[in-house]
Amino acid sequence: QVQLVESGGGLVQAGGSLRLSCAxxxxxxxxxxxxxxxxxxxxxxxxxxxINRGGGSTRYADSVKDRFTISRVNDKNTVYLQMNTLxxxxxxxxxxxxxxxxxxxxxxxxxxxxxxxxVTVSS
Numbered sequence: 001q002v003q004l005v006e007s008g009g010g011l012v013q014a015g016g017s018l019r020l021s022c023a024x025x026x027x028x029x030x031x032x033x034x035x036x037x038x039x040x041x042x043x044x045x046x047x048x049x050x051i052n053r054g055g056g057s058t059r060y061a062d063s064v065k066d067r068f069t070i071s072r073v074n075d076k077n078t079v080y081l082q083m084n085t086l087x088x089x090x091x092x093x094x095x096x097x098x099x100x101x102x103x104x105x106x107x108x109x110x111x112x113x114x115x116x117x118x119v120t121v122s123s
Contacts, residue, residue: 002026002112004096009117012086016121020081022096022114030054033099034072034079037107038092039116047105048094049081059105064090086121093118 008020022034033052039045049070050059058070069082079096093116103109 002098004098004112004114006094006096006114006117009094009119011120011122014086014088014121014123016086017082017084018086018119020083020094020096020117020119022079022081024077024079024098027098027112029077029098030074031100032111033102034070035097035099035105035110036070036079036081036094037097037110038090038094038119040089040092043092045095045107047107050099050105051079052102083119086119088121088123091119091121 003025004022006022012018030053035050036048037045038048047061051070051072055072067085072079095116096114097110098112100111
């Protein structure tokens with residue numbers, strides 16, 4: 001059974017940092033592109049970042065570029081999202097997702113999802 005478990009969310013002041021983790025089990029982790037998405041209250045889920053299978057290539061939404069960094073450690077079956085200079089508009093539930101086809105940025109194409117972790121940024 002595939003499981004993706006996010007952790008690291010919480011309440012932080014604007015300008016602060018958080019590091020999210022997503023631990024995967026039940027799948028061959030290194031075979032999947034890993035993505036982070038987020039969903040703010042009343043809004044649709046949106047792409048945040050993606051990292052390829054080997055960790056050498058990344059993509060970011062324009063809204064988080066230069067502030068967020070995605071990384072992965074395949075030996076630990078874990079993907080991370082380092083979030084710096086957080087803004088109130090970053091408040092959302094953050095989800096990690098596993099993508100076998102490499103169709104990153106498209107939520108409908110993800111194979112597996114975690115349950116999410118809440119990030120709240122206060123002004």
